[in-house]
Structure formats: C-alpha cells, structure tokens
Amino acid sequence: MATIKFQLRSEANKAVPIYFYLSMGRGSFFRIRTGFSIHPSNWSKAKGFPKQNDEANKKVATNLKTLEKHLLECINDAQANGVEINNEFLEQKTNGCFNREEKTDNSLVTYQIQYIIDHSDTRKIQGKSKIGLAANTVKNYQTFKNIIEEFELVIKKPLRFIDLSPEVIEKFKNWLLKKQGYSVNHAGRSLAHLKSVSKDAEKLGVTVHPNAFKIETFNESNEDRNIVTLSFEELKLIEKAELTREALINARKWLLLGCELGQQGEDLMRIKHSDFRKIDDDLVVDVFQQKGKKHVTIPVTERAKKILDNGFPEKIALQNLNDYIKEAAKAAKLDEIIEGKKYDADTKRKVFGKYPKHELITSHVCRRSFATNFYKIIPTTVIMGITGHVKESTFLQYINKPKDRDENARLFLKSLNGGI
Known part of the structure; x- marks a missing residue:
C-alpha cells in the first residue's frame, strides 16, 4: 500500500523546500519536491504539516492535502493499468495537480x-x-x-x-x-x-x-586524509572480544570476513554461501562488484576459512552492521584517540575531530584494511584485482601510501628465491 509523508530536508533559517516521501513497500521509495516551501519554524515535525498559525501556512497545508489525495489516486490508477511509477511519473503528476508548466x-x-x-x-x-x-x-x-x-x-x-x-x-x-x-x-x-x-x-x-x-x-591532500584501518593485531582483539548478543557476534563475523575479502560494504552484504567454490584444493569466492560492474574471484584465506567454519553470517542491513561493529570494536577496547570524521545526526554532516577509534569503524574499513594489511605482502596488481582499483595511483591514494619504485623489484626477487 502506498503511503505519503511530507518532510523538510533542512532546518536552515530561511524558507526551504517541502518534499513528499512515497513508500510503495518492499524497498520501493521516492523523494520528490512538492513545489512548495516553508520556514522550518512554521513546520510541525510531529504532524508532518505546516503549523496552522496564519493564513499562508493554512493554504500550504490545504495544497499538500490536495496533492496527497491526487497522487494516491494517480498511483492507484497506474498500478491498475500496469504503468511504471518512477521519479518522472511522480514529478509529472505533481505538476499536473496544480497545472504547472513543465x-x-x-x-x-x-x-x-x-x-x-x-x-x-x-x-x-x-x-x-x-x-x-x-x-x-x-x-x-x-x-x-x-x-x-x-x-x-x-x-x-x-x-x-x-x-x-x-x-x-x-x-x-x-x-x-x-x-x-x-x-x-x-x-x-x-x-x-x-x-x-x-x-x-x-x-x-x-x-x-x-x-x-x-x-x-x-x-583533500593525502596529508589531510584520515584513513581508518584495522591491523591484523586489532582484528585479533576483535575476534577474541567477549560478546554476548547474537547480533554483535553475527556482525563481527561480517567485519572479520570483510577484512579478508576486501570488498565494499554493499558488495560484501551480497555474498552468499553458494558463491564459494573450490579450485583444486583451494577455496575461492566469486563477487560481482556493483560500482565497477566487474566480476572478481577472491582467494579465501585460512583466517577467512576459520570464520566460515563457525557458520556463514546472517544477512544484515548495512546501517545495522555499521552500528554493531562499533560496539564489537568497543568491546575489544579499541579506545585509542585518533583523528577522523564522525557523522553528526543534527547537522547531517561528518564532523572532523578526535574520537575513540571504535567510534570511527564502519563497513568501509573492511576494504581499506585488506588493501593496507596486504600491501607489500602481495603484489599490488593482485590486490587491485581484488579491490577493483584500476589505477595504481588511485590505489596508493586509497591507502595513503607513496609510490615505492623498489617494491616490484623486491617482490620479484622474493618470488624468484621462492622457487618460481
């Protein structure tokens, strides 16, 4: 069932646009401008409508009620006739409600x-x-x-x-x-x-x-960037931390697994147990990276196998994952005060400051920790093939490392001495 709510996206000290939020169920969600604006002081958050304190606000409220009724009728007709409901459809119907010119x-x-x-x-x-x-x-x-x-x-x-x-x-x-x-x-x-x-x-x-x-x-210059990663030692602390809630234990599995597979949070959450397969005696996982539209095959390390031996983690919303892994990192006493940016719900911006490290942990730490931890252990091109980076310069900026011109020579000799 379609539901419509009206909201403001800003609390600035000036007139701001009024949006309607349409939920169609099952993750189908739209946010569209109504074409009306109002000062936040004249808006009732509890009711989702203008305050009835003067004639101008009463008129806006009437227009919003008219729009809501009009849109729901249009949506019902569209669904009955198999018409696709998208942003263009909703903007057109919104303008049509008030005879606005496109x-x-x-x-x-x-x-x-x-x-x-x-x-x-x-x-x-x-x-x-x-x-x-x-x-x-x-x-x-x-x-x-x-x-x-x-x-x-x-x-x-x-x-x-x-x-x-x-x-x-x-x-x-x-x-x-x-x-x-x-x-x-x-x-x-x-x-x-x-x-x-x-x-x-x-x-x-x-x-x-x-x-x-x-x-x-x-x-931002490399010097100004604050990159948060988890070292192998810190990952061990998280692995050994005493957690009692099942939700935290499950989120910890995703965090540890993610730091071994090196994927973006969204791609990590799409991995299924059926994506794992064997190549000879080795275990690999096939991942489709949404951002780069690439298929990659990732070797499963012994540490990752150990995590999977305790059962494949349950699916979880990315926002919940971000909240839970902060708690897991706190339980592991990752309390070192470091510089970084933390989301402020009031300003809806990331605020730079000094915080305990566990407060800055998000799902993105998985990919970055993987790239940082295996850098100079595994050839850079191999790591890039897993993380999805195309340019070495971009990869090095991602982990905030300068280009080391001697590294390929060292890795070549190491491989040669190892019997290649």
Missing part, C-alpha cells in the same frame, strides 16, 4: 542534470566502450541536482549555464564549504560535476559561460 528550458543547469539522469541507461561511459551509467553514478547526479536546487534558493533564481561566471562559481564554492559544511572532497566533486555537465550542455548547443570550462576542482 520546465523544458535547456539553458537551466537542473534541466541538463535531469537529462543525463533520464538517459543514463544509454549514456556512453567516458573512456570506455560500454554504455549505461552505474546506479551509484545516477544517484550522485540526483544528489547534485538537489544541491543545485538548494543553491537556487540562495541566489533566488534558476541557475543557467550562461550565469557561471567566476563570481558565481566562487559564491557556489563558498556556499558548499562554509554555509553547507560539506567536506572538501564533496564540495570538489560538486564543482567537477558542474564542469562536466557544462561540457555536456555545450555539445547539445546550449550557450555556456566560458568560465564554466575553467572551473577548478579539488580534493
């Missing part, structure tokens, strides 16, 4: 972003022969569109490609970093997206400000 102005930055999203399945991937953007890439474009729409509220007008002067880009950058509190990497990616989208628009004949092609992107 935006078809290709000079708008948001129009071009939506164009890319709508044609993501046939879009050619730069530098590759295949077509079709990955799901995460499409999600990133949607996030970027939301960022541009929020910036448009600040400048109080739609952002057009012809507007991308040095002054506007500087204002956008400062807004990302200082007002929104985004990380250096996130702000840098947003500017990179803007530059890329501008190039796309020009190819389609849109007039673009020349400065858009000169946008400077950036990211």
